[in-house]
Amino acid sequence: MVAVGWTSKKFSGLNDSRKVHVAMHRLRVNGIEYDVDVPGGTPLLWALRDELGLTGAKYGCGIGACGACTSLVDDRAVRTCVSTVAEQAGRRVTTVEGLPVDHPVRRAWIAMDVAQCGYCQPGQMMAAVHLLRSNPDPTDAQIDEALRDNVCRCGTYHRIRAAVRLAARLGREAAE
Ligand code: FES
Numbered sequence: 001m002v003a004v005g006w007t008s009k010k011f012s013g014l015n016d017s018r019k020v021h022v023a024m025h026r027l028r029v030n031g032i033e034y035d036v037d038v039p040g041g042t043p044l045l046w047a048l049r050d051e052l053g054l055t056g057a058k059y060g061c062g063i064g065a066c067g068a069c070t071s072l073v074d075d076r077a078v079r080t081c082v083s084t085v086a087e088q089a090g091r092r093v094t095t096v097e098g099l100p101v102d103h104p105v106r107r108a109w110i111a112m113d114v115a116q117c118g119y120c121q122p123g124q125m126m127a128a129v130h131l132l133r134s135n136p137d138p139t140d141a142q143i144d145e146a147l148r149d150n151v152c153r154c155g156t157y158h159r160i161r162a163a164v165r166l167a168a169r170l171g172r173e174a175a176e
């Protein structure tokens with residue numbers, strides 16, 4: 001378990017008797033437990049990025065409309081900019097950093113050279129992971145529907161669609 005947050009930072013220079021860390025919220029992120037000392041209403045995205053240093057999930061709109069911050073919480077794709085630390089405490093959070101290097105989505109994204117500027121891609125990838133968990137062989141229409149609220153200002157949608165198809169095939173082959 002790792003303790004992070006405002007209290008530990010603020011008092012990090014003080015002697016041991018005053019380094020009291022009050023764990024406010026326990027987050028389970030990518031298989032590691034953290035006690036994060038931030039107000040409960042803090043967006044999960046800020047805790048991931050600013051407290052845990054996991055900067056894969058991006059800030060785009062801040063209102064749940066663009067998908068750049070998408071991560072998984074248990075088996076749901078969650079907009080972490082509009083979800084609070086208190087709401088997700090104790091749940092299993094997976095960010096793009098938590099995908100194994102040989103994960104079909106990672107392999108497919110590299111093989112199809114999907115990213116242009118890259119800003120939206122962690123959110124696109126996590127939305128793809130979410131889709132493929134429930135539908136391992138989606139049609140193009142199902143891919144478009146599942147990822148329609150993940151915005152890419154570079155217009156890489158055709159490569160995203162191709163990468164999801166490839167990831168689906170890689171995932172099915174790995175399961176055989
Ligand atoms: S930053 Fe979260 S949906 Fe846009």
Ligand code: FES
Pocket residue numbers: 115116117118119120121151152153154155156
């Ligand atoms: S790759 Fe640039 S916003 Fe999607």
